[in-house]
Amino acid sequence: MSTQKYYLFQCRxxxxxxxxxxxxxxxxxxxxxxxxxxxxxxxxxxxxxxTKINDKVSRQRNDHWTPEGRxxxxxxxxxxxxxxxxxxxxxxxxxxxxxMRGTRRGENNPMYGRRHRHETRRKMSIxxxxxxxxWCVEPSGKTHLVDPRTFILPGGWKWxxxxxxxx
Numbered sequence: 133m134s135t136q137k138y139y140l141f142q143c144r145x146x147x148x149x150x151x152x153x154x155x156x157x158x159x160x161x162x163x164x165x166x167x168x169x170x171x172x173x174x175x176x177x178x179x180x181x182x183t184k185i186n187d188k189v190s191r192q193r194n195d196h197w198t199p200e201g202r203x204x205x206x207x208x209x210x211x212x213x214x215x216x217x218x219x220x221x222x223x224x225x226x227x228x229x230x231x232m233r234g235t236r237r238g239e240n241n242p243m244y245g246r247r248h249r250h251e252t253r254r255k256m257s258i259x260x261x262x263x264x265x266x267w268c269v270e271p272s273g274k275t276h277l278v279d280p281r282t283f284i285l286p287g288g289w290k291w292x293x294x295x296x297x298x299x
Contacts, residue, residue, distance in 0.1 A: 135167040138189060140176055145183040147176045155188055269295040 140163045141148040141156045147163075148156045149172055163179075166172055169189055176185050197205070211217065220228075238244060248256070266280045271288045273295050280291075290296065 137165055137167060138169050138172050140164045140172050142179075142182075145181065147179065147182050147185045148188065149173065149176060149185065150188045266291060267293045269293065271295060271297075 139150050139153050141160045142163055143157055143160045265277050268278055268289055268291050269275045
């Protein structure tokens with residue numbers, strides 16, 4: 133399967149967005165080549181000191197949907213027609229799990245070798261201190277960290293880190 137390539141050229145003070153590089157007059161300079169036309173258009177509008185953008189690709193992006201169009205799309209994706217109806221299958225979840233396993237360890241972790249800024253660490257500290265959590269333990273000895281404002285302690289459970297039947 134081949135993907136369509138789009139090119140962004142600069143020719144004097146003009147930008148050219150084209151599918152075929154031969155359509156651009158010379159002398160020219162290739163700025164970027166990609167398969168995403170919307171990305172090219174955004175990139176072109178961010179370049180300063182450009183007087184004109186020649187967009188020679190026919191498909192234009194539509195930023196707004198009509199209310200009738202929105203209603204039709206909404207109706208077509210109701211119930212079992214929704215791509216996420218019923219959630220992901222167990223087979224799909226297992227495949228994602230196998231694919232992602234170990235991909236964020238060591239040097240592959242996006243935060244490897246980096247540190248949060250002091251301001252970020254301070255914000256995380258404040259957010260953590262505002263949380264209200266308390267330990268509770270089942271009669272079997274399994275511990276849970278819960279919010280005591282919303283958690284109702286089941287019968288036989290005790291507050292604390294360790295289960296003491298004589299407490």
